[in-house]
Amino acid sequence: MDYHELVIPEHRAKPKFLKWLDSAINPPISAQDTLNNLHNQFDIDKAVGVQLDRIGDILGVPRNLPFQPSDGISSVMLDENYRAILRAAIAKEHFNGAVPCMYSLMQLLLGKSGLYLIVIDNQDMSVEIIIFGKIDSLIKDEIEHGMIVPRPEGVSMTINITENKIFSWGLDNEVFSGWGNGYWLPVRNNF
Secondary structure (H helix, E strand, O other): OOHHHHOOHHHHOOHHHHHHHHHHHHHHHHHHHHHHHHHHHOOOOOOOOHHHHHHHHHHOOOOEOOOOOHHHOOOEOOHHHHHHHHHHHHHHHHOOOOHHHHHHHHHHHHHHHOOEEEEEEOOOOEEEEEEEOOOOHHHHHHHHOOOOOOOOOOOEEEEEEEOOOEEOOOOOOOOEEOOOOOEOOOOOOOO
16 A cells, blocks of 8 residues: 555655654555465465574474485585475374375375376385386485375385386286386395
């Protein structure tokens, strides 16, 4: 709202009055604009730089990785990757330990990346997860270090990541293939 339009005609041409009016109304207007934009500054999809760092502080997820990534990549995450890790931290808080919940959360986290996820519950407090598709080396490192895939408490988890089609009897599609084309997953020890 332009408060100068509300000034009566007698005072519109007086520069001292207009300066006084600006000094009185500009601070509250500035504060109101800041408050109106606060939700945008800390929206995980719109935040950048320091704002993402503050979201990370709230979630307890630092920007520095706790390991040195492969391929000589810096351990300080860029905004886009950090945003993905923050989303994963939020998803872990919503995970109830059920396989369908894992599928839905992983679809939210990795759905646009073109990766396929297969979860095998061995019914012995262990889970095998197979991730198939072209994967960035940094995302692969983060998955292997438990930063993306939610793990139920007390459940052991084996993660296999492959870009090759997975061996399967009688299936031939974009994920599975038979003899000669399918990748044999490592054998799991039942101990």
